Amino acid sequence: MLLYLIRRLLTAIPTLFVIVTISFFLIRVAPGGPFNQERGLSPEIKANLEAQFGLNDPLWLQYWHYLKNLLHGNFGPSYNLPDFTVTELFREGLPISIQLGASALVLALLVGGTLGIIAALNQNRAADYAVIATATAGSTIPTFVIAPIIQLVFALSWKLLPVGGWGDGALLNKIGPVLTLALPQMAIVARLMRGSMIESLRSHHIRTARAMGLSDWSVVVKHALRGALLPIISYAGPAAAALLTGSIIVETIFAIPGVGRYFVQAALNRDYTLVMGTVVVIAIFTIIFNLIVDLLYAVVDPRVRYD
Amino acid sequence: MAETVLEVRNLRVTFRTLDGTVEAVKGIDLVVKAGETVAIVGESGSGKSQTMMAAMRLLASNGEATGAVEYRGRNLLELPKSELNKVRGAKISMIFQEPMTSLDPLYTIGNQLIEPIMRHRRLGAKDAKAEALRLLKLVHIPDPERRMGSYPHEMSGGQRQRVMIAMALANDPDVLIADEPTTALDVTIQAQILVLLAELQKKLGTAIVFITHDLGIVRRLADRVYVMRRGEVVESGPTEQIFTTPQHDYTRMLLSAEPTGRKAPPAPNAPIMLDGRNVEVTFRIGGGFLAGPPMLLRAVDRINVILKERQTIGIVGESGSGKSTLGRALLRLLPSEGRIRFEGRDISTATKDQMRPLRHEMQLVFQDPFGSLSPRMTVGQIITEGLRVHEPNLTRKERDQRAKEALREVGLDPVMRNRYPHEFSGGQRQRIAIARAMILKPKVVVLDEPTSALDRSVQKQIVELLRKLQADNDLSYLFISHDLAVVRAMADYIIVMKQGKIVEEGPTDEIFDDPREAYTQTLMAAALDATRFRAEV
Numbered sequence: 001m002l003l004y005l006i007r008r009l010l011t012a013i014p015t016l017f018v019i020v021t022i023s024f025f026l027i028r029v030a031p032g033g034p035f036n037q038e039r040g041l042s043p044e045i046k047a048n049l050e051a052q053f054g055l056n057d058p059l060w061l062q063y064w065h066y067l068k069n070l071l072h073g074n075f076g077p078s079y080n081l082p083d084f085t086v087t088e089l090f091r092e093g094l095p096i097s098i099q100l101g102a103s104a105l106v107l108a109l110l111v112g113g114t115l116g117i118i119a120a121l122n123q124n125r126a127a128d129y130a131v132i133a134t135a136t137a138g139s140t141i142p143t144f145v146i147a148p149i150i151q152l153v154f155a156l157s158w159k160l161l162p163v164g165g166w167g168d169g170a171l172l173n174k175i176g177p178v179l180t181l182a183l184p185q186m187a188i189v190a191r192l193m194r195g196s197m198i199e200s201l202r203s204h205h206i207r208t209a210r211a212m213g214l215s216d217w218s219v220v221v222k223h224a225l226r227g228a229l230l231p232i233i234s235y236a237g238p239a240a241a242a243l244l245t246g247s248i249i250v251e252t253i254f255a256i257p258g259v260g261r262y263f264v265q266a267a268l269n270r271d272y273t274l275v276m277g278t279v280v281v282i283a284i285f286t287i288i289f290n291l292i293v294d295l296l297y298a299v300v301d302p303r304v305r306y307d
Numbered sequence: 308m309a310e311t312v313l314e315v316r317n318l319r320v321t322f323r324t325l326d327g328t329v330e331a332v333k334g335i336d337l338v339v340k341a342g343e344t345v346a347i348v349g350e351s352g353s354g355k356s357q358t359m360m361a362a363m364r365l366l367a368s369n370g371e372a373t374g375a376v377e378y379r380g381r382n383l384l385e386l387p388k389s390e391l392n393k394v395r396g397a398k399i400s401m402i403f404q405e406p407m408t409s410l411d412p413l414y415t416i417g418n419q420l421i422e423p424i425m426r427h428r429r430l431g432a433k434d435a436k437a438e439a440l441r442l443l444k445l446v447h448i449p450d451p452e453r454r455m456g457s458y459p460h461e462m463s464g465g466q467r468q469r470v471m472i473a474m475a476l477a478n479d480p481d482v483l484i485a486d487e488p489t490t491a492l493d494v495t496i497q498a499q500i501l502v503l504l505a506e507l508q509k510k511l512g513t514a515i516v517f518i519t520h521d522l523g524i525v526r527r528l529a530d531r532v533y534v535m536r537r538g539e540v541v542e543s544g545p546t547e548q549i550f551t552t553p554q555h556d557y558t559r560m561l562l563s564a565e566p567t568g569r570k571a572p573p574a575p576n577a578p579i580m581l582d583g584r585n586v587e588v589t590f591r592i593g594g595g596f597l598a599g600p601p602m603l604l605r606a607v608d609r610i611n612v613i614l615k616e617r618q619t620i621g622i623v624g625e626s627g628s629g630k631s632t633l634g635r636a637l638l639r640l641l642p643s644e645g646r647i648r649f650e651g652r653d654i655s656t657a658t659k660d661q662m663r664p665l666r667h668e669m670q671l672v673f674q675d676p677f678g679s680l681s682p683r684m685t686v687g688q689i690i691t692e693g694l695r696v697h698e699p700n701l702t703r704k705e706r707d708q709r710a711k712e713a714l715r716e717v718g719l720d721p722v723m724r725n726r727y728p729h730e731f732s733g734g735q736r737q738r739i740a741i742a743r744a745m746i747l748k749p750k751v752v753v754l755d756e757p758t759s760a761l762d763r764s765v766q767k768q769i770v771e772l773l774r775k776l777q778a779d780n781d782l783s784y785l786f787i788s789h790d791l792a793v794v795r796a797m798a799d800y801i802i803v804m805k806q807g808k809i810v811e812e813g814p815t816d817e818i819f820d821d822p823r824e825a826y827t828q829t830l831m832a833a834a835l836d837a838t839r840f841r842a843e844v
Contacts, residue, residue: 124368204403204405204409205408205411207365207403207409208403208410208411208471209411210365211395211401211475212396212400212426212474213391213393213397213427214422214426215392218426223411226413300413301413302460
């Protein structure tokens with residue numbers, strides 16, 4: 001098991017290297033640079049800035065410097081937010097995005113999972129149809145529609161929540177964004193859970209459990225649910241990586257200072273270091289959560305235990 | 308007269324399907340007395356399993372049962388769930404056809420055994436564990452202490468079925484329902500499980516309801532027999548009476564359904580079609596980046612096979628013996644070592660492109676008539692698919708003509724070529740699979756368990772069809788099967804395989820009448836010899 005873990009972490013290194021290399025050159029292929037703004041800087045200032053950040057060096061040298069810095073944990077300065085290094089930006093924003101994302105994930109798994117189980121146990125009956133209809137609707141409504149609706153209803157009409165802002169992490173400020181993040185995930189989890197639970201309930205060992213006179217609780221929770229969790233775990237891994245690294249839509253609409261905005265903004269501004277930082281952070285999250293998924297698999301299913 | 312423990316009265320089972328309501332069981336009556344063995348026999352679709360599923364209230368969610376199933380005077384169909392669960396697993400329990408999947412793969416054997424014991428007998432964890440150990444010993448699981456901590460996937464099919472039996476008998480039930488408990492097992496294991504059931508019945512006095520299509524088992528084990536067809540009991544009575552003086556035509560048909568006849572060997576100077584020397588297939592398991600070297604598994608170990616024109620070689624052996632792998636290797640569908648000649652031509656190093664023109668002469672018919680036909684193609688499209696590759700110049704009309712001929716040849720109405728596979732029965736599908744091979748006018752056909760998924764009476768028809776096709780078209784067969792009765796009727800030469808090696812080979816009659824190797828003897832005994840079984844019990 002420990003050997004497996006070490007092996008997986010070792011294979012993560014070449015993966016990260018490939019990701020860093022590809023994205024480094026890809027973003028350079030895009031026309032323009034960090035200092036080509038619409039209003040335009042004077043050519044002298046631009047040249048100075050570019051020289052200061054080493055952007056006039058040959059590309060391979062810049063790549064080499066970036067790799068070297070990265071190995072020392074240095075993501076470099078942000079070109080567009082020159083008062084901050086990329087590391088500082090993430091240190092500020094990432095905890096906020098993680099808090100929101102993790103809360104949304106837990107909410108989605110608990111509520112979505114429960115709804116899915118209820119639907120599966122009442123297959124083709126009213127409760128099932130209700131869950132499926134809601135879930136289908138839920139997964140078709142985009143977040144940029146859900147978020148303003150939450151703001152209109154809960155904040156503007158009922159005055160229960162603030163319209164936006166982080167409010168230094170006050171609970172009320174989190175409710176809106178967490179709900180917006182969680183609802184579509186909830187819908188997906190509910191549908192996944194329903195399908196996998198129905199299949200699990202049909203399996204032969206469930207028939208055995210019933211034939212042995214075990215209680216419904218044991219049949220459903222101990223025997224059926226555990227097997228049904230596997231597809232949910234597979235889904236939750238990548239979903240967690242995506243949720244925890246922030247969402248541009250939610251963070252923009254609710255004015256949350258997370259890191260979700262950076263990816264798109266930085267790419268548009270050709271803020272090379274910030275783009276790279278975001279890519280590396282998302283890649284690390286993805287790798288870690290995929291590893292967690294595989295470990296959880298082994299915990300749930302003895303057939304996939306690694307030696 | 309022993310008291311009645313289970314009585315089924317006017318039981319009807321219906322299923323709601325998209326095509327309307329289907330009646331699987333049409334008002335049957337059935338009685339089980341304490342300590343006796345009752346067999347319910349019938350072919351697939353006769354409703355024999357659904358009868359007992361209904362009794363245990365285990366029907367699929369679209370099924371409904373009416374009538375009465377009384378356990379000591381209490382109607383199980385009307386008991387509230389909590390009361391029902393005091394009967395299920397405690398007074399009546401059940402074992403199933405699928406030993407591989409009937410145990411929960413996520414929990415240890417011990418955990419699964421302890422659960423029903425604790426539930427029904429209100430024992431503490433420690434006592435329940437001791438009891439589970441005792442049960443594992445009772446069903447002769449070797450090293451039971453260690454096995455308590457094993458997971459189902461770490462055990463063989465036979466061992467899993469033993470665990471199922473231990474679980475079913477854990478609370479000393481009055482009735483044990485055994486739904487085809489040995490069908491999925493190898494013959495030698497089948498015999499062991501049957502011996503075990505008989506032994507335990509003697510020890511515990513449990514009544515057994517045996518659901519089976521295997522008349523050999525019925526004759527050996529049952530006191531009384533119910534014969535079912537299409538949801539009805541057509542005949543019932545003491546076992547001896549059913550076997551000696553069957554009243555109903557259907558019973559007589561079942562009794563005579565064993566495939567008969569023998570195949571004459573080919574002429575001594577018949578040309579050699581397929582000649583495999585030192586054929587060896589090795590599978591690599593595991594291995595990879597930082598995982599160390601792979602494990603090597605020799606599935607076929609230096610085997611020589613010579614197949615002559617119009618010959619049928621039967622390859623027999625238990626699951627995992629390498630017989631299917633050998634068949635595929637000889638057709639060059641798997642990479643292998645050694646030399647293979649087809650009609651004198653060395654094909655052991657032929658490339659994919661070089662093999663292609665030969666493919667239509669070397670065909671393979673698969674075991675699973677349900678899985679091996681594409682559900683999205685019509686039968687006509689399925690059987691002419693090979694023609695598109697091998698005879699691309701045929702017009703659509705000519706292909707259609709060939710499809711009609713092929714279907715007629717395998718005994719199907721050519722009109723059926725525009726239908727889809729799901730509209731056909733298992734036997735018809737196997738005919739379609741055979742037609743798909745025959746349409747290419749092959750010379751060598753590897754038949755991989757072509758009758759295993761079929762009922763006995765249908766098996767007999769398929770065997771007859773294959774023999775007729777062979778005689779009409781000068782075919783050579785490699786007939787892979789674990790079913791010795793069918794092999795005996797089909798093959799003139801037999802190769803017995805075990806763990807990738809040939810254990811024994813020779814003309815069919817010699818192998819059956821005078822097996823020399825101990826392994827062949829066990830195989831034969833387990834499959835054919837009823838007297839040996841009686842003696843053991």
